[in-house]
Amino acid sequence: MTQAVKGNGRPIIARDLVRNFGRTVAVDHLSFEVRAGEIYGLLGPNGAGKTTTVKMVSGLLPPTQGEVEVFGFDPLNQPIEVKSRIGLVPEDHILYESLTPREFFDFIASIRQLDQWETKQRITSLVDAFEFRDHYDKPIAALSHGNRQKASILSAIIHDPPLLVLDEPFSGLDARTVRVFKDILNIHLENGGGILFSSHILEVAESLCDRIGIIDDGKMVAEGTVDELREMVKAHGSLEEIFLRAVQQDTEVAETVQALRKALAKENKR
């Protein structure tokens, strides 16, 4: 993680971020920061603005208002500095579908001008850890969902970036790979790296994240450790309950389930 020391400042500082798509406000005055050595979870229901935030942080989408710093660099005006320090696992599999993983990783290593010997050792260990060797020479288009996700993760960590930006990274992975990947994330944190973790799978977020930001309709509705959030929203139990209380959906969900129970009850059909 040699690039981490080159940058100055925290992995991510987002201040007052706004992103509009026409009249729709996808992200609404969002502020948060990701510190070195922590996993910051960005949680929210579908359409809350998580992916838009990830794109703005990664320099793929300019904010309408506000600013982001990645290790002190502005993703908009210094995209090369930012992109060379980020490993991004996007929600969609954005890969060169017609290339094989071998060709794809050769390409990435060449573009990032990585050391051939070191990177080969690294990618060999990762491929074996992910049990990916059998798929190394198949076109990405021919891989299953889970194997594409593995390719996406490998492409994000091949260059050992100081910041990982992960948007639903466990999607489609089997239990073994999830375990391996969690260990890789822990090693990354031990080495002083930072992680922005966006998800709507609360169990994973609860077990992984040091701090959590809950967003709804593009706004930050609660932020802190799980204990702090529990205190903040006066909820007990799991992160799921905290989350539903934070986004004010706990009552609505209870009513919906009640109505559904009535509608699906077998007695109604007779």
Place this chain on the structure above:
Amino acid sequence: MSDTAGASRKLSWREAWGIAGRIALEVQFRSALAMNAGSMTQTIEKQIDRARSNARFNKFTVSFFIGMLAVIFGVIVWLTLSGTYGAPPEFQWISVAFTVSIFSLMGFSFLIFWGIMVSTSFISTNAASIGHYLPVSRADTGTLALLGYIRLFDSQMVSLVVFFPLAYGVVIYLIFGSAVPAVLGALACLITFLITVGLAIAVMLILALYFYTRIQTSGGSRLNNIIRILFIILWVAAIMGFSLSFQLLNIIIPLLASLSIQLAPIWNILFFGYPFSMGTFVVLASGIPGTPPLWIDLLVVLLYGGLAILGVRWARNFLQGVGTGNIAVSSTGVVRPVSLKVSRVGVALLRKDIRIATRTPGQAIMFFLPFLTMIPVLLQFTFNLSVVHVSDVIIFIVIPTVMLSFYSIFFLSVEARGMAYTMTLPLPTKRILLAKAHLITLMSIVIPVLVLAFALIKPFTNPVSFLIAFSMVPTVYVSAYISLVFFTRFVGGGRLIGFEIGQHITQMILVGLLGAVFAFIPIAFFGLFWFMTALAGFVVELAHFVGLAGLWIGILFNYLLGKLFARFFLIS
């Protein structure tokens, strides 16, 4: 849990046809989505609409083309039988048989060229599996899979089966003034083209299966790369053959007829093979005078008819098997050790673009297209010119040069959703654009190479011709680069964006035209400088050299303009 879950019933023909239409649309949509999945601006609804309208447009244009072809071939039959097409009267039947046979072969080839990619999509998207989720019988799922496949080409197949038999029947009626030979001839044509369609369906699926298992889903080993290139070369050669035979029909048909007369009976063996047995069958049925009683030909046609039926049955079972997963369509390869090869950034970009563009025949053919356009000109010059002047060389090179200027957009589009990945890499926009311009420049080297090859066939009057041909390489480079910069500025606001052909079609055409203008500027400068010098009364040789200087001034002008645009237009 519904009590009726799992019950199956027999589908009516109408229902099956309707569901098959949905399957065909699903294939078109999934193929479009695979190319466009990184779309950030198009909604799914828009993509569905676009897939539907593209399919309709393709069907219409291909049907129109087949219709036109049928009319042209009908006219050839009419000219032959009325004695104005150069065939000796006693052998008019041979000419007509060859005309019908060539149309049949062209229709067969056309279905295959056009359909192989669609067929590959049908296999890769596993659209045939849709029927298995419906509460219908196993036999119906097979029918649905086959009909869904056929509906991808329905109008093309119907055009092939209907237009030429109609045209043929009308011509025979006009020539002989009797309905019986006209109807019999048209019916024989109809049977001929039904057999052709049946055979084409089976061959298309076999080729698509081969392409999918050996090329699309197998790895990037050296052997697979060789197979892929060979496949593409064969494909291009076949398309070229198709195009050339269409252009040279007036030579081919009388030539085949004369050879048949001179080399009979050796050449008559031809009439027992496909497609010539079909032509003979049609001629026999329409009772064209002079036709020998080749009744054994009927047996041959029956044989091909049987083969076509078997082919369609096989296609039905195959598609059903693919849908249920009983037939494996992915290949297994040898697991090779993990390796990594780090190359220079420019080389990596170039290699990636070439790999992506050559993975599908539809895109790979684009590498050959500018030079395919040179072949007919080359043939025409070879037959008609005794010496080659500078002006001839300019005519020879101007089309591929201008065509290559459109390639900047092509290389942006082949990345499709991959462009979204490129945007995550620490690469300046300019670097990516330059790599694409370099690739187009590499392609343009074939222009002077072909001119040099041409010089081996015909003497050139002036060595300036070679210098002009070599000057097309930098001409292509600057025009490609300028058009890429313009596109990035006006579509992406100076940044690279996920390119979508459907979404940016107008900008694509405009920028392609702009590239063509920039490619033409040096050639125009050549003409201007040459004309001014010639007008001043200098000898032609000197005018050529001054023109060449003008051409380089044009290139320099483009180059400086490109640098200026890049400086002000591009954002890292």
